Amino acid sequence: MNKPRLALVIGIFAISVYPILIKLELAPGLISAFYRMAIALALLLPYAWYTKQLGVPSLEVLGLAALSGILFGADVAVWNISIQESTATQASLLTNLSPVWVGITTFLFLENKPTKNFWIGTVIALLGMVTLVGFGVFANFAFDRAFVFGVLSGIFYSGYLMVSKEALAKISIVTLMVYSLMASSLFLGLASWFWDEPFSGFGTAGWLLLGLQAVLCQLVAWLLVSFALQHMKTTRVSLAVLSQALISAFLAWVFLKEVITLQMILGGIILLFGIRVTFYNKPITIKRWLTKPPLVSNRSAAPQ
Secondary structure: HHHHHHHHHHHHHHHHHHHHHHHHHOOOOOHHHHHHHHHHHHHHHHHHOOOOOOOOOOHHHHHHHHHHHHHHHHHHHHHHHHHHHHOOHHHHHOOOOOOHHHHHHHHHOOOOOHHHHHHHHHHHHHHHHHHOOHHHHHHHHOOOOHHHHHHHHHHHHHHHHHHHHHOOOOOOOOHHHHHHHHHHHHHHHHHHOOOOOOOOOOOOHHHHHHHHHHHHHHHHHHHHOOOOOOOHOOOHHHHHHOOHHHHHHHHHHHHHOOOOOHHHHHHHHHEEEEEEEEHHOOOOOHHHHHHHHOOOOOOOOOOO
């Protein structure tokens, strides 16, 4: 296994722990997102300064870094709330719809348009989402905040992936993370102040959890994922990160005794399978499906 792939595997495992920590609810979701970014920034900033990776990029690159930070901060904030108000499994599956949003954004704004397979996979993934949360929810438009925030998390995350990929072509991983963490910390700090979130009073266990999520789930995980993103295609990274939902669901079942129903399992399988199809490059035929299941192609950088 080469270094980018190994980094991606370790990073995914580090990310998978995060929903379990948030589900403990030792601090509110929004303020947890703020401290995840702020503590990580406080730890990374001295290293960036010491290694002379704290240069001042161009305004264009600085804007990309700031935008990626705001998008990622928004992603984590709404994801935290979705986890705490539903289940770690549902929230993780919904946020992993991000490849679908990457493909739709590509279709709307970029020249390299997704192929027919992308739209087939999107329909399958959306069917999986409907199965996951229940047909009645969609029939009656009874969407709760946890569901809406779970979907929004995937949308924000897809934007983060695309913007950070562009920025990483121009600056180092550490430089990007410093400036994006500055932007996300400021954004989340202002949001926490506006919504009157508590900045203290979490107890020893709460502070330990906030520190752990910053070190393991932010610094370690996203330094590794950013390294992989710099050397691999965005679609490859997006597809690999889908496994986070399965790992998180397993951890939630083991450590939180979270109930996983047959409907959730079926919906999750359909959802993840649909997203897998969006990355398949060759035309899908019955004969090909019977003789060789769809695999991810190495030849395309856009969701297929």
